Amino acid sequence: MENNKVKVVLGVIGADCHAVGNKILNYALNEAGFEVINLGVLVPQEEFINAAIETGAKAILVASLYGHGEIDCRGLKNRCRETGLGDIKLYVGGNLVVGKTDFTEVRNKFLAMGYDRVYEPGILPDQVIIDLKNDLGV
């Protein structure tokens, strides 16, 4: 079964079992023509990396829902560099911090950690898809 769909890796990082948003994103990305490699929940950084390497994925979409994402998400960009994935796009979203902070601060923090795009809670999949298509030139 030949296919030239662009592959993206999707998963919920860290000690986190929230699964609903993951399924919604999976569906939307599929409909938009991407091939989704969905790692599910409780995904450590290594698993994102290994999946991206074997499948030749062009983007890793990290979701963190329980408000403590910073600890889990830090260091992923460096791992990508080490393992030859220096050019892969890294997106992060979900519920990145607890409480109501100004999201600009949050966004800047995650951009500084090496993520290409940082999404606030309530974002619709459509926006993610538009951004992916732009960033990957598809």
Added chain:
Amino acid sequence: MSNVLLIDFGSTYTKITAVDVEREVVIGTANGITTVETDIMEGLNQALSELFAVTGKMEFTKVLGCSSAAGGLKMVAIGLVLELTAEAAKRAALGAGAKIMGVYGNELSEYEIEEIKALKPEIILLAGGTDGGNKEVIVHNAKMLATLGIDVPIIVAGNKSVAPQVVKILSAVMTEVVHTENVMPRLNELNIEPARETIRSVFLRRIVEAKGLNKANKFVNRMVMPTPAAVLKAAELLGKGTEYEPGLGDLMVIDIGGATTDVYSIAKGDPNRANVALKGLPEPFGKRTVEGDLGMRYSATSLFKAAGAKMIADFAGVTESDVEAYMKKVEENIEYLPQSEMETKVEIAMGRACTRLATERHVGQLVTVFTLMGDAFVQTGKDLTAVKIVIGTGGVIVYHKEPESILKGTTYSASTPEMLKPQSPEFWIDEKYIMASMGLLGEEYPEVAIRMMKKYIVRR
């Protein structure tokens, strides 16, 4: 005429088993010394004389053979990510009954090519990339393997999108390059059966001849597979059954030898409780692992290192210095058998340590993850806690007076709760040492093989 002869050309002994497939009985067994350097028929004829001395001369309607002679089938497995396609390739090779000389991942360097050359593999299994996934690494590795400088059969079982290119690069220098299905076509999807079959056919085509086993061709109808694959086949048959003969259900087999301990599990291994997330590469239904450092004689020193004096001394109820002394003695003199009560206790304890460590390395693990919504469980590997039957085979267990004490090592222990070992299994012993033969027999007479195993493998 319903006599079938089953031959296991082992590395030391050639073991033969004569079976009457109509009456479904073992007529007789015999051993000869394997003579692969001179003429394999010598050792075989020796065994046949011994058999006929008891049974009278016999004719056979079929003669089937398996082999672990001349060191067994030596293989190197190569993939991309070590935990993914390299692991999948390794499992395919283990399932085919091979002896794994090395596992490599990522882009091979010249140093690694030198290493591989020095290992003298008989077959190389090259994987890497899911179908449609990473292309660069498997192509790079093909180019590197083309500089190996020795002619080795290579099986290509990686990203199908670049398979033709990979095969072309290798075929320019190697005389046998075979393409088969990807061992991991999609992420976390194991597909090792095609590679297993391809390994077996290359083994029969090339390796049997290279090891001089083809000299037995006039006598042997079919050389079927490497011996460990025969044991796995027997276990699979006995566990799964066929549409005409029911199997026993999920089971495990432990085979302790002088040099290695092999563990087989026939089970899906799905989680036994709710709320468990399965992580990592799935494992094959019929899984074989080999521990090269756990053995009763040749590997006594490495067993001592792996288990530690305390574990063995505790199992035996003797002092650690007694354990150390005995284990040194038996490694230096591999023919030695226990002479005293103390030595017998240590011998049993060594067996139990082999069993315990090998089982722990084979079974899956369950870890608790503390999340804000309560405990979550993550399982890697197979949950074998519900396995009810553990079969012991191999000389060490079969010829022992108390094999149950040795097999106790397979059982779940509260001190290592994360190890998903069988909780309350029955112990069955392959008293007539026929599992490999039954795997062979199962190729042509699967239901007979199952019924005979049910009869001859005895519950203790």
